[in-house]
Amino acid sequence: MFTSINPATGTAGESFAELTADEIETRVARAAEAYKSWRATDYDTRSRLLSAIADQFDANRQRLAEIAVREMGKTLKSALAEVEKCAVGFRHYAQEGPAMLATREFATAGGTGKARWLPIGPVLAVMPWNFPYWQVVRFLAPTIMAGNVGLLKHASSVQGVAAAIEEMVIAAGAPAGVFQNLAIKSGKVDALIADDRIAAVTLTGSEGAGMKVAEAAGRALKKVVLELGGSDPFIVMPSADLDKAAKTAVTARIQNTGQSCICAKRMIVHADIYDAFLEKFSAGMKAVKAGDPMDAATDMGPLSSEEQRQTVLDQIEMIRAEGATMLFGGEALPGKGAYMSAGILVDVPIDHAVAQEELFGPIAMVFKADDIDAAIRLANDVPFGLGSSVWTEDADERERFEREIEAGMTAVNQMLASSPEAPFGGIKRSGHGRELGPYGLHEFMNLKTVLG
Template sequence: MFTSINPATGAPGESFAELTADEIETKLQRAAQAYKSWRATDYATRTALLSAIAEQFEANRQRLAEIAVREMGKTLKSALAEVDKCAVGFRHYAQEGPAMLAPREIATSGGRATARWLPIGAVLAVMPWNFPYWQVVRFLAPTIMAGNVGLLKHASSVQGVGAAIEEMVIAAGAPAGLFQNLAIKSDKVDALIADDRIAAVTLTGSEGAGMKVAEAAGRALKKVVLELGGSDPFIVMPSADLDLAAKTAVTARVQNTGQSCVCAKRMIVHADIYDAFLEKFAAGMQAVKAGDPMDAATDIGPLSSEAQRQTVLDQLEMIQKEGGKLLFGGEALPGKGAYMSTGILVDVPIDHAVAKEELFGPVAMLFKVDDIDAAIALANDVPFGLGSSIWTNDAAERERFEREIEAGMTAVNQMLSSSPEAPFGGIKRSGHGRELGPYGLHEFMNLKTVLG
């Protein structure tokens, strides 16, 4: 049994029964049957369904957003924005998907060849709680467009979101079995990956979860895409617009209460502007208002759970034991709910493991560097390589950052974010493979070469 807990109040919410072995088997059979017919549909049928799902998300946006607020604590305004983004994602693949799948003519020494993208089967998605709708849509929209079918193992704490997404797909007129939410725990994932009816698996989550899924997929010789978080650098150089950089840094650090894989977590600032940046950044962080996520005046809600808050508090304690200094905040707030205050850490020892970990909460680590060489070296001195944000108006510096920062994504003079059009993913221990754009669509397809 799954029971959601409202992290703003600690009160239990809706409960969902865990699927039995027989029920899982039934869903696998439905997925296999749905794939037989869906793979043969034309692009017009697929795009019509994607548009209809977008309409369902738009028509039910308030209700869908409120489910996310209750289950993982994000603010209502951010939950509404997430639901709207999902509709945009479905519409993007409806509009651009056919062109992405158009055959490509290739000239060869032996004559004519054509590259075609064809579906492969059922894709299993293991998804997290932090962006409970958008993370799913990043896999689901291209899955439908590809002619594949989808199965979702959502995080235990957001089973209401998983059920709601399935409801939207069914209401849009999808054939039975095209997309199914599996109310199961993590211990059932290995067996699903091993099942011949599962063609591939995608996961967004922790390093540990990624390693387990990758190991299971490797044993079964199945394609896997992994997005495993990061410790993204936010680098500010003297030529940058300091006011804009400091203001954006606040949003980049505390979006979703700091619980985003692409939140800026390490602020790396040139010594010439360090003090001025710190003053502006600290003022902005201290002005962030934590409170009722349903209140429009609230900037950040609670963390997703008491356990998640304790994880962050334990990390902060360890960092301080190793010499880091908490300038302010970073504390559990009194009263009900998993709330904590924003904070800034300085003097964090760069050679210690704690400086290389992902802080999944509203606290930033601030580092001072003397030049661009030191900035790049520090940015790369972590096991992660998901995103990065660099702030400079020097063209030569920009070129070096784009070329030398070890990350799957770099934002220039703006906050890093995802969009349906651009590929999303990382390198190193942040995972491999890409979501979104044409690359995300092609990840789980058979690229077939046709000669003649």
């Protein structure tokens, strides 16, 4: 049994039954059967379904957003924006997907050939709670467009969201089995990956979860895409617009209460502007209003659970014990709910375990860099390589950052964010493979060469 806990109040919400072994088998068999016919559909049919799902998300945006607020604590305005983004994502693949799948012709020494993109089968997705709709759509929209079918194992804490997504797909007229929610716990994932009817697996989550899924996929010789943790650098150089950089840094750190893999977590600031930036950034972080996520005036809701809040508090204490200074904030707020104040850590020993981890809460670490070489070294001196943001008006500096920062994504003079058009993913311990754009569509397809 799964029971949702509202992190803003600590009260229990809706409960959901876990699937039995027989029910899991029924759904997997249904997916395998659905694939036989869905793979043969034309692109127009797939596009129409994606557009219809987008319409369902639009028509139910308020209800869908409120489910996310209750289950994981994001603000209502953030949840509404997420649902709207999902509709945009479905429509992007509906409109652009056919062109992404176009057959390419080429010449060979012996004549001619062509490359065709073909589906491969049911795709299993293991998804987290922090962007409970969007991270599912990042897999689901390209899955449907590819001619594959999808099975979702969502996080235990957001089973209401998982059920709602399935409801939207069914209401849009999807054939039975094209997408199904599997209300199961993590212990059932290995057996699903090993099942011959499952063609591939994608996971967004922690390093630990990624290693387990990759190991299981490796044993089964199946394709896997992993989008794991991040400790994204936010680098500010003297030529940057300091006011804009500092204001954006606040949003980049506290979005989703700091619970985003691409939140800016390490602010790396050139020594010449360090004090000025820290003053502006501190003022912005101190002004962050934590409170009722349903209140439009709230900047930041609770963390997703009491357990998650305690994890962040423990990390703060560990690194303070090694010499880091908590300038302000970083405290559990009194009363009900998993709330904590936004805060800033300085004098952080870069080689400490916590500095090498992902701080999944509204706490920023601020580092001073003497020059661009030092900034790049600091940016790369973690095991992660997901995203990054750099602030400079110098063309040579920009070129170096684009070329030398070890990350799958770099935003220049703006906050890093995902979009349906742009490939999303990382390197190092942040995972491998890409979502979104044509690359995300092609990840789980057979690029078939035809000669003659």
